[in-house]
Amino acid sequence: MTLDDVIAHLAADPEGSGLVCDLDGTLAPIVDDPEAVRLPEPVRASLEGASRHLGLVAIVSGRPAAFLAERAAAEGVRLLGLYGMEEVGADGLVRARPEVADWEGVLDRARGALAEAVAADADLRLEDKGLSLAVHWRGAPDVGAAGERADALARAVAERTGLAREPGKLVEELRPPIGWDKGAVVALLAEEVGLRSVTYLGDDRGDLPGLREARARGGVAVVVDHGAETPAEVRAAADCVLHGEHDAHRLVARLADTLAERG
Numbered sequence: 001m002t003l004d005d006v007i008a009h010l011a012a013d014p015e016g017s018g019l020v021c022d023l024d025g026t027l028a029p030i031v032d033d034p035e036a037v038r039l040p041e042p043v044r045a046s047l048e049g050a051s052r053h054l055g056l057v058a059i060v061s062g063r064p065a066a067f068l069a070e071r072a073a074a075e076g077v078r079l080l081g082l083y084g085m086e087e088v089g090a091d092g093l094v095r096a097r098p099e100v101a102d103w104e105g106v107l108d109r110a111r112g113a114l115a116e117a118v119a120a121d122a123d124l125r126l127e128d129k130g131l132s133l134a135v136h137w138r139g140a141p142d143v144g145a146a147g148e149r150a151d152a153l154a155r156a157v158a159e160r161t162g163l164a165r166e167p168g169k170l171v172e173e174l175r176p177p178i179g180w181d182k183g184a185v186v187a188l189l190a191e192e193v194g195l196r197s198v199t200y201l202g203d204d205r206g207d208l209p210g211l212r213e214a215r216a217r218g219g220v221a222v223v224v225d226h227g228a229e230t231p232a233e234v235r236a237a238a239d240c241v242l243h244g245e246h247d248a249h250r251l252v253a254r255l256a257d258t259l260a261e262r263g
Contacts, residue, residue, distance in 0.1 A: 001240040003247065006199060006220050007255050010054065014259055016196035017219075018056035019252075020186055020210060021047075023063060023072055025203040026224045027252075029245050030169065032139045034127055037063075039072040043249050049256030051076030056193045060084060060185045062166070062173060062206055064129045065094040082131050082175065083166075083206065084185035100131055103163075103176035107131065110161045110174055117153050124150055132166075132175035143170060168204050169229050183209025190217055201248055204234060211237045224248050 010017045021027050027047075028037050039059075051057040051074070058078040061068055065081030069088045072079065079088040086096045114133055118126040123140035126133065135154060140146035147170065154172035158165045164177035182202070186209075190198050200207070200214035203224040211221035211234075223230070223238035224245055235241060242248050 001220065003240065003242065003251050003254070006222055006240050006251060007258055009197070009220055010199055010255060011258050011262060013196060014053045014262075015055050016194075017054055018058070018189060018193065018195045018198040019050060019054055019255070020056070020058045020060055020182075020189065020198055020200050020214070021248075021252075022182075022202040022204070022207050022210075023059055023061040023068070025169065025226060026201050026207075026245060026248055027059070028072070030138075030226070030229075034134075034136065037071060039074070040249065043252060044072075044074045046249070046252040046256040047074045047077050050252060050259055053259035053262075055195050056189055056198075058185075058189060060182050060210065062129075062132070062134075062168070064131070067129075069094065078189070080185055082129060082180075083182055084180040084188070085131055085176070085178070096131060097178065097180060099178045100176055103131075103178070106161050106163060107133065107176070110157050110163055113157050113160070114153065114174075121146075121149060124153075127171075132173055133163075134171050134173040136171045138170040166206055168206055169226075173206075181209040182207055183213035186210050186213040186217070201242075201251075202234075203230060205231055208234060208237055215239065222248075222251070 060080040065086035065088045068079040118124045123146040125136045135150045137146035150172045163174040166173040198214045198219040200210045201222045215221045220239045222240045224242045
């Protein structure tokens with residue numbers, strides 16, 4: 001399936017179709033400093049244009065919803081953070097799923113253990129997302145060795161606390177095992193809006209549930225390929241493979257133009 005085929009699929013039934021996208025590595029480039037990520041302005045404009053015609057446009061990310069509200073807000077685009085555990089409401093307020101509250105004490109204990117371990121390892125960096133915790137090693141002199149240490153740390157803390165591991169590109173994340181993943185988000189949004197089809201754009205293992213749910217609902221699974229960093233199972237889940245986030249930018253821009261032309 002080509003980029004043009006994806007656009008044609010969405011344009012064939014705009015009101016019954018949804019576009020759900022990951023942020024890092026999909027709409028925004030992956031960078032060494034996670035705090036430096038921001039939705040590029042042209043992409044924001046394209047998403048807003050597409051949202052005027054599609055039944056749904058959403059960004060679902062492992063980032064906190066408050067981060068998305070600050071760095072990726074776009075008119076008409078729903079923002080869901082921490083794999084769907086949080087959402088930015090129409091009033092701009094962030095609301096967490098109620099079941100997350102049961103894990104706040106566990107997260108506090110895990111936060112302390114991870115902070116202590118990361119403080120003793122210059123190659124690891126802790127990102128505190130509030131309701132989830134991520135250990136990064138991008139930029140380490142020996143990414144293989146740093147990754148092994150991060151993997152061992154995440155496994156040990158997960159075993160002690162019951163938190164779920166979410167391995168990604170040069171990152172290990174721990175979060176409450178409450179059943180919220182990107183597939184659950186796609187299902188929720190599709191049912192809520194009454195969509196007949198969902199197209200999902202992603203680039204990493206955390207996107208696999210979203211890619212699979214989109215296909216199960218007669219939609220399209222689009223993977224943004226970053227070469228050696230992209231897991232083989234993610235590429236294998238795709239109906240369409242794009243080469244880098246620039247191709248994803250091209251897709252949303254051409255989609256917005258096509259929908260505008262057709263009214």
